[in-house]
Amino acid sequence: MPQVLDIRTDPSGAIEAAANAIADGKCIVLPTDTVYGIGANAFDPSAVTRLLHAKQRGRDLPPPVLVADLMALRTLAAEVTAEMTALAEAFWPGALTMVINAEPSLRMDLGDRGETLAVRIPDHDFVRELLRATGPLAVSSANVSGQAAATTIEEAKDQLWRSVPVFLDGGPTANSTPSTIVDLTGKPRILRQGQFSAQRLAEVLPELAEG
Numbered sequence: 001m002p003q004v005l006d007i008r009t010d011p012s013g014a015i016e017a018a019a020n021a022i023a024d025g026k027c028i029v030l031p032t033d034t035v036y037g038i039g040a041n042a043f044d045p046s047a048v049t050r051l052l053h054a055k056q057r058g059r060d061l062p063p064p065v066l067v068a069d070l071m072a073l074r075t076l077a078a079e080v081t082a083e084m085t086a087l088a089e090a091f092w093p094g095a096l097t098m099v100i101n102a103e104p105s106l107r108m109d110l111g112d113r114g115e116t117l118a119v120r121i122p123d124h125d126f127v128r129e130l131l132r133a134t135g136p137l138a139v140s141s142a143n144v145s146g147q148a149a150a151t152t153i154e155e156a157k158d159q160l161w162r163s164v165p166v167f168l169d170g171g172p173t174a175n176s177t178p179s180t181i182v183d184l185t186g187k188p189r190i191l192r193q194g195q196f197s198a199q200r201l202a203e204v205l206p207e208l209a210e211g
Contacts, residue, residue, distance in 0.1 A: 004153065004167045007031070007126050014126075014168050019133045021166040027051050029142045029156045030130065031170030032066075033123040034095050034178055034195070035149040036142035036156045038164060039066070041134065045109040048138050052111065054163035056145050062111030063140040064097050064118035068131035076117055076136070078103050083184050083205055090204045093123040095179035095195035110138055116185050126170065141178075151176045182208065 005014040018028045025047045027040045038054060040047035042065045051063060067073055070088060074080055078101040087096060102108070102117040110117075119136075122128065131137060141149040142156040150156035153169040161167075180194040180201065188207045190198055202209035 002157070002161050002165050002167055004157070004169055006169045008170065011126055011129070015130050015133050017166050018130055018168055022047075022134045022137070025050070026166070027054060027164045029150075029153070029160060029164050029167040030127060030139070031124065031153075031168060031173055032127055032139070033093075033173075033175065034141075035151050035173050035176050036153065037066075037139040038142045038156075038160060039137040039139040042108055042110065042136040042138040048110055050163070051138060051140065054160055055140060055143070057140070059111035061145075062113040062118075063138040064120060065108075065110070065136045066122055066127065066131060066139045067119060067136050068128045069121065072131075072136055073119060073121075076103055076106060076108075076119060077101065078115075081184065083188055086204050087182065087184075087201070088121075091196060091201075092121040093128065094121070095123065095175070095177070096120060096201075097179045097181045099181065099183045099185055099191065101185050118181065120179060130168075149176065149178075 007014045021028050022041050040051040097118050097120040099118045143149050144159045151173045178194040180196040181192040183189050183191050
């Protein structure tokens, strides 16, 4: 049976167990500022494959990457543009995912991502602390593809207990609305509206008013 640790009562123990699992190439389930996620070492192709298999998802839908801070972003991006900086300052940490041009030398096999990468900094203190211990994590919603995203640890366990050895319980998630996704690889455009509306985004980048 998988190990379940409560981040509210033993955050340091939860981080240690999760970091050890990640270092061993295994997946974990963790709370985020949206829904529960299944995470793996973003730099370990075998671990990412385990994540995709757990979700029963193909390589055509590569998972986004969660990072702890802007310093990590600078190592992943081919260039930190003015648009990226403006959105990061306005909405990070938070439920905004940016699709960026990846650093060409980046050794990260997340699936069929081409030369791009989806990245965000979550608005969750524990998760950012975990990311400082593990490094960037490939994280997708903690559910089998086609099923509802988990908003409690019980829902995540029901779907993924056979595939994941460590579950981090943070209680019910505060907001089940997914992140807004913005493509910054060319002319800025919104790919998915989530917690942040086009109107709010356009206050920072007027080009996004078109949606």
